[in-house]
Amino acid sequence: MNLLELNNVSHVYGDIVKSKGLDNLSLTTQKGEFVAIMGPSGSGKSTLLNIISGILPATSGSVIVAGRNIANLNDEEAALFRRNTLGFVFQDFNLVETLTVRENIMLPLMFKNEGIKSMKEKSEKVAKSLGILHILNKRTQEISGGQAQRTAIARAIVHQPELLLADEPTGNLDSANSEEVMKIFENLNRNYGMSTFLVTHDVETATYSQRVIFIKDGKIYNEIRKGNNLIEYRENILNVLSVIRGV
Ligand SMILES: Nc1ncnc2c1ncn2[C@@H]1O[C@H](COP(=O)(O)OP(=O)(O)OP(=O)(O)O)[C@@H](O)[C@H]1O
Ligand SMILES: [Mg+2]
Numbered sequence: 001m002n003l004l005e006l007n008n009v010s011h012v013y014g015d016i017v018k019s020k021g022l023d024n025l026s027l028t029t030q031k032g033e034f035v036a037i038m039g040p041s042g043s044g045k046s047t048l049l050n051i052i053s054g055i056l057p058a059t060s061g062s063v064i065v066a067g068r069n070i071a072n073l074n075d076e077e078a079a080l081f082r083r084n085t086l087g088f089v090f091q092d093f094n095l096v097e098t099l100t101v102r103e104n105i106m107l108p109l110m111f112k113n114e115g116i117k118s119m120k121e122k123s124e125k126v127a128k129s130l131g132i133l134h135i136l137n138k139r140t141q142e143i144s145g146g147q148a149q150r151t152a153i154a155r156a157i158v159h160q161p162e163l164l165l166a167d168e169p170t171g172n173l174d175s176a177n178s179e180e181v182m183k184i185f186e187n188l189n190r191n192y193g194m195s196t197f198l199v200t201h202d203v204e205t206a207t208y209s210q211r212v213i214f215i216k217d218g219k220i221y222n223e224i225r226k227g228n229n230l231i232e233y234r235e236n237i238l239n240v241l242s243v244i245r246g247v
Contacts (some may be wrong), residue, residue: 002064003031003195009061010218011047021047023218024243029211031162032193036188036200037210038237039083040244044218049054049165051088052197055080056117066162067109067142082109087156091168093148095140102127102136108159130184146177153184164188166198170205175240182208203241214240228231 004238005028011021029035037045050056051063054070063070066085073081078226087108088094095104105123112123127133130150134142143151148167156164164185170178188194198209206212209228214221222240226233 001031002028003033003066004029004197005062005064005209006051007062007064009051009058011044011056013049018076018191018212020044020218021056022051022058023216025215025220027213027220029195029197032195032209034208035196036198036206036212036243037155037215038206038212038241039221043215045190045215046167047218048215049167049197049199052163053082053088080145083108083127083158085162087154087159087161087164088150088237089152089164089166089169091171093152093172095148095151095155098208099140100136101132101138101143101147103139104140104151105136105154105158107155112159113124122158123154130154142247145172146180149173149177149181150184153181153243157188159166161191161194166196166218168199168201170202175204178202203234203237206237212237212240216244216245 007026007240009022009025013019024244037048039045043181046088047056051058052065054073068081068139070078070081102123105127109119109122124133127136130153132147132150132154135147139146143232147210182205184198189196200206208228211225213223221244224233224236224240
């Protein structure tokens with residue numbers, strides 16, 4: 001079953017000075033797929049994520065997510081759809097500083113009016129799996145970058161979204177922490193079938209995916225699927241990147 005269907009999607013920023021964020025882009029992904037998006041700075045990767053989540057409207061073309069045409073949702077339906085179906089992880093974590101780690105993780109459940117007991121159980125379960133059970137009562141200023149990113153991931157997955165959207169989730173982490181975060185994503189994808197759509201500049205991060213879609217100037221430039229050989233996958237990704245960058 002298709003999870004995402006983008007048909008000839010364009011997004012134009014600005015009224016007077018126009019700039020093309022996406023240019024007639026089409027792609028489909030399967031339910032349960034782990035897709036990485038790569039491409040030069042300004043190529044449209046974040047725009048693509050924002051179009052999929054319905055934060056940005058497509059200027060033309062259609063966007064179907066989990067069977068729903070998101071242009072047809074009203075504001076309330078769109079908000080509900082985002083809260084129930086999607087999880088987000090951002091490069092800069094986006095944690096709420098006035099809240100504790102636990103409260104941050106509970107946020108998506110609060111929006112769903114879950115009971116406090118259920119919220120507590122779910123947040124502890126996910127915190128345990130991410131190794132942050134011991135910091136649940138800390139404020140976000142008191143935790144490390146790696147812990148903050150794990151908290152952001154816990155918040156993104158606590159409501160078991162169908163689709164996880166991650167924009168440079170390892171961009172602020174050192175290589176050891178990046179590897180751990182990617183293993184968590186890999187696990188979620190393998191064991192819970194969570195579809196994942198991840199933007200990254202980093203080749204090592206991209207190798208955790210099953211398919212890399214390369215974007216340039218708002219268009220699909222190329223795509224590579226993982227075969228049985230991880231080393232070959234990595235080499236192929238590096239080759240496309242070097243051509244895309246023209247070096
Ligand atoms: N709010 C905005 N207003 C006008 N133009 C924008 C806006 N956001 C992005 N753009 C333009 O749209 C294009 C795509 O931007 P986008 O942020 O999607 O790129 P990106 O691939 O995520 O880049 P990066 O790797 O640097 O994060 C760029 O040319 C950018 O200048
Ligand atoms: Mg971006």
